[in-house]
Amino acid sequence: MFINHNIKHLVKTKFRNRSAFADEFGITPTAVAKYEKNLALPRLDLVVKIADRFELSLSEIVLSDITLLDKNKKANKSTKKESELIAEKDRRIKELTETIEYQRNLIDKLLPANSRTG
Structure with a gap:
C-alpha cells in the first residue's frame, strides 16, 4: 500500500505543511504525521475525500505511487502540447498551400498563357 507515501507526497507538493493539509481535511497535524509515518491508516471516508480533492x-x-502518476501526467501534458503545436503548424501549412494555389489559379485566369514567358 502507498497511502502513507502518497499523503506525504501531497503534503510536500500541494500544501505549505501538515497543518494546512490537516485543515483542508478536518483532521489534526498529529494524525497526518502518523499517516505519513505509517503508524496509522486514515479512515475510508478521509481517503475518499483526499482522492476526490486530487482527482485520483x-x-x-491506495495502491499506486502517485509521484509516478504525476510524472506521467506531466509527460502526457507535454506530449499533448507538442501534438497541438504540430496540428496547428499543419493547419497553417495547409492554409498557405491553399492560398498559393488560389493565387496561381487567379494568375492563370487573368493573364493569358502566352503573356507569361520566362
Missing part, C-alpha cells in the same frame, strides 16, 4: 481514484491513492 481510490486504487491510485
Whole structure:
C-alpha cells in the first residue's frame, strides 16, 4: 500500500505543511504525521475525500505511487502540447498551400498563357 507515501507526497507538493493539509481535511497535524509515518491508516471516508480533492481514484491513492502518476501526467501534458503545436503548424501549412494555389489559379485566369514567358 502507498497511502502513507502518497499523503506525504501531497503534503510536500500541494500544501505549505501538515497543518494546512490537516485543515483542508478536518483532521489534526498529529494524525497526518502518523499517516505519513505509517503508524496509522486514515479512515475510508478521509481517503475518499483526499482522492476526490486530487482527482485520483481510490486504487491510485491506495495502491499506486502517485509521484509516478504525476510524472506521467506531466509527460502526457507535454506530449499533448507538442501534438497541438504540430496540428496547428499543419493547419497553417495547409492554409498557405491553399492560398498559393488560389493565387496561381487567379494568375492563370487573368493573364493569358502566352503573356507569361520566362
